[in-house]
Amino acid sequence: xxxxxxxxxxxxxxxxxxxxxxxxxxxxxxxxxxxxxxxxxxxxxxxxxxxxxxxxxxxxxxxxxxxxxxxxxxxxxxxxxxxxxxxxxxxxxxxxxxxxxxxxxxxxx
Amino acid sequence: xxxxxxxxxxxxxxxxxxxxxxxxxxxxxxxxxxxxxxxxxxxxxxxxxxxxxxxxxxxxxxxxxxxxxxxxxxxxxxxxxxxxxxxxxxxxxxxxxxxxxxxxxxxxxxxxxxxxxxxxxxxxxxxxxxxxxxxxxxxx
Numbered sequence: 001x002x003x004x005x006x007x008x009x010x011x012x013x014x015x016x017x018x019x020x021x022x023x024x025x026x027x028x029x030x031x032x033x034x035x036x037x038x039x040x041x042x043x044x045x046x047x048x049x050x051x052x053x054x055x056x057x058x059x060x061x062x063x064x065x066x067x068x069x070x071x072x073x074x075x076x077x078x079x080x081x082x083x084x085x086x087x088x089x090x091x092x093x094x095x096x097x098x099x100x101x102x103x104x105x106x107x108x109x
Numbered sequence: 110x111x112x113x114x115x116x117x118x119x120x121x122x123x124x125x126x127x128x129x130x131x132x133x134x135x136x137x138x139x140x141x142x143x144x145x146x147x148x149x150x151x152x153x154x155x156x157x158x159x160x161x162x163x164x165x166x167x168x169x170x171x172x173x174x175x176x177x178x179x180x181x182x183x184x185x186x187x188x189x190x191x192x193x194x195x196x197x198x199x200x201x202x203x204x205x206x207x208x209x210x211x212x213x214x215x216x217x218x219x220x221x222x223x224x225x226x227x228x229x230x231x232x233x234x235x236x237x238x239x240x241x242x243x244x245x246x247x248x249x
Contacts, residue, residue: 020206033215035192060202062210067195069188071171071213078199079206 033068140194158226178226190220
């Protein structure tokens, strides 16, 4: 499923260098588990986001391997240490090969 | 070789019982294998990792969980009673502010959720929590 996928992230606009901030991310995605059957009894094939990563200026913050047991519209909340101004890159990898990315810049101060 | 009626009944019962217990054994084996693959067979301690999960989840489709393991490099989350026990693996990079992560998971029914943390020094710690699920979240 590649339609209607909309990634959203919540990042503070400005930070004090060295501060630990909480990031929240959500992506709208069906996360079809491959266990469900349609009304004719056929198995609906698996289609999920299998990996999520968050980087800050090329340095990794978190790398999550996801399995079908992650709920529809995968949500993650985690902490990052920000050394200064820069850009967060959030990346989601879909089973069908699609990659969704969001960049969020933070200011120091 | 002649079976009496009584013997035949007994055999049937035994076969039925074996068939009922087989699927459960299959699950248990896969989750044990998964843990062994992650730890490489190393001993697992119990201190240093916290798994926060609700005691009762009304809807197994979205069960909020949170893992916290100060000093961990990796945390593996398993749902022991799901058709496939894997849930997620969190790897923390150099810029992780703390080794804490929250997400929402699917649970097929009442079961144990297990978090295994791999510490920076190579040791392992495990925490588990039983979640009662009123409506399962795996379809079918």
